[in-house]
Amino acid sequence: MEVLVRCMDRLGIERLLLSQGYSAELHPTPAQFREENDRVMRAVRAFPDRAFGSVYISPAYLDFSLQEFDRCVRDGPMVAIGEIEIDRRANVPEMDPIAERAIALRVPILEHEWLKAGGNEPGESTPHDVVELARRHPRLQIVCAHTGGDWERGIRMEMAVRELGAERVIYGSDVGGRSFASQLAKVTGAEIPESAKELILGENLRRLLTPILRAKGYSV
């Protein structure tokens, strides 16, 4: 976390929404999920002004995941769900109780989704799966991670702002695998208005998190 903060300072990044510690497991066990969440909560407590936490769970372990949500979000310091990774696709019925918990506490879900030229992994969501989930839960706030995974060919920032509106686009670095820099460049280097960049770089996420931050007594 010290390294992350050092890089954040160099690039003017105020806060992280942190998830998953540094596990590279594609199919973690409940014990590993718990370990990662503990790691994130330690980081959030050590750097309360620089990071919020997001609970790492999976519809593959529904009962455990609901308990973990309660432990980390309802009763703990975390303020979001995700990234929901590739154990199960976003349209499976096991996502419904997770979505209901998210709606009840007004926290967003960060959902992994891709459209890979070579085909997705088994259990890996496509954007179409996320659409199904969204249709079943119209009040659920979903952040689509990786922009469908087809950034360079399909969506670039100018297209995202044109087609979705700047209010629907959020800067996410995927740092660890990626750098802050390469993803930040997609916003700062884009031919979009400065007001759109401000929304993307902070205001949109702030708006999404405001209900849960207020409920927990964090400053907004």
Next chain:
Amino acid sequence: MIVDANVSLSRWPFRRLVGDETPELVRRLRKRGVAQVWAENFDGILHKDVGGVNARLAAECRTHGKDFLVPFGTVNPKLPDWQEDLRRCQEDYRMPGIRLHPNYHGYDLREPVFRELLNLAAERRLIVQLAVCMEDERTQHPLIRVPPVDCAPLPELLKRDPALRLVLINCDPAIRQGLLQPVLSAGGAYCDISMVEGIEGVARLVERVSPKKVLFGSNSPLFYFESALLKIQETGLSESEKDALLEGNARQLLAPVAS
């Protein structure tokens, strides 16, 4: 100031890009403090008339950025009379180097023709840029899926030809294959930073392979130019390391060709 060693002119075949008109690209790069650009022509990736591709590249550089845009012509050794294309690059267009796309042009680095091409380029003191890939395989057009270049033969080829000066660009696959370090330590080889990823990725790369072996390259306009620039900002390199990476290494590499 900055020397950007990895820029392309004309059209990326699969979408329009901000900056795919040369005057606009030149304006944007100058505004960001770039003093010199090593430019290829995107057309060279898929077009078969390589002679035409290189003629257009030379004209475009002369018209829109004399002394700013430095052309690197395409050579495809699978096409007839590629040696003539190489000759024209140097003698007719005064290009200091060439750019290769072995994966898009369909040859393996173990093929004898590749060695012949490297030998000729070294004899002519041309810089050889080898694009390991152009984009993430996962996001390619479904009908044109091109795996990255297998760089495994390069260390041996470099050892055999110490005069060769080779720049690996878009080298993320080589890093993942664990081949970048062996290539760069084998001889006159360099790499750019356009696809280097991870926290402080550029600093880690410089530490592993020597600050003298890394060039600033943006892969612009396919990538946003700011990506490479912000990676430098993220790293916390010393001022002398930054100067070498942003400009000094490229100028030094170009010097024997220019003299």
